[in-house]
Amino acid sequence: MPNILQTVNIVKYYGNKGNITKALTGISFDVEKGEYIGVMGASGSGKTTLLNCISTIDSVTSGHILINGQNITEMDRRSLARFRREHLGFVFQDFNLLDTLTCFENIALALTILKIPPRQIEKRVKAIAQALNIGEILTKYPYQVSGGQKQRVACARALVTNPSLVLADEPTGALDSKSAGALLESFRHLVHTRAATILMVTHDAFAASHCDRILFIRDGKLFYQLVRATETRKQFFDRIIEVVALMGGDSDDVS
Numbered sequence: 001m002p003n004i005l006q007t008v009n010i011v012k013y014y015g016n017k018g019n020i021t022k023a024l025t026g027i028s029f030d031v032e033k034g035e036y037i038g039v040m041g042a043s044g045s046g047k048t049t050l051l052n053c054i055s056t057i058d059s060v061t062s063g064h065i066l067i068n069g070q071n072i073t074e075m076d077r078r079s080l081a082r083f084r085r086e087h088l089g090f091v092f093q094d095f096n097l098l099d100t101l102t103c104f105e106n107i108a109l110a111l112t113i114l115k116i117p118p119r120q121i122e123k124r125v126k127a128i129a130q131a132l133n134i135g136e137i138l139t140k141y142p143y144q145v146s147g148g149q150k151q152r153v154a155c156a157r158a159l160v161t162n163p164s165l166v167l168a169d170e171p172t173g174a175l176d177s178k179s180a181g182a183l184l185e186s187f188r189h190l191v192h193t194r195a196a197t198i199l200m201v202t203h204d205a206f207a208a209s210h211c212d213r214i215l216f217i218r219d220g221k222l223f224y225q226l227v228r229a230t231e232t233r234k235q236f237f238d239r240i241i242e243v244v245a246l247m248g249g250d251s252d253d254v255s
Helices: 047-054 077-087 103-113 118-131 147-159 177-194 233-246
Strands: 003-016 019-032 036-040 062-067 088-091 165-169 198-201 213-218 221-227
Touching: 003 047, 019 047, 019 062, 019 221, 036 047, 036 177, 047 062, 047 165, 047 198, 077 088, 088 147, 103 118, 103 147, 118 147, 118 177, 147 165, 147 177, 177 198, 213 233, 221 233
Parallel strands: 036 198, 036 213, 088 165, 165 198
Antiparallel strands: 003 019, 003 062, 213 221
């Protein structure tokens, strides 16, 4: 499988000479097409900074980030904005849906911005909605559906453009356990059936146990990696808990 994401010796400092905060210190890893990757670490570990740099929201101090072979650390602002629209999908904890648009219109918005023909938009929105089991709510507004359904609409919006990489920031944080489980299973389904590539930051060991591989970040560095391979989700969950304990906290404290 080709690498969708490559991070090469990423360094991110904040502040000036008198007060420098080292958020990331030499992080390198690759993500293959069709991988479902989790990123975990304690508050202040640098995992959110890492996600912000990969998502082009923030810039690195040094090092390189390549997505689909394109070096985003060398792009100007206009090129980055276009790259973000065409190659990245985003899923946030608070959904970020527009209440004045129906669920269908929220999902279709990204395609409209890309100037996709209306007939193709309808076909693609309905296909991704079916994959996420939200076809029956497309005519409803976000305030008329449950939190779990809102998050699946947000996922559909992120995936409908067929992005190279989907970046999910605590996507289960605002959901109850049942809705969270359904969303995470939907992620796995999309990885397996659509070869979607997902990088998910999470504080929750249960959410992380659905992934193929976990990157643990501590003090701005890559501390450890776990690969699920042929393990059951429960077996992988137990190993995640062991690493979390080794890092000095339990699964509920990691954020």
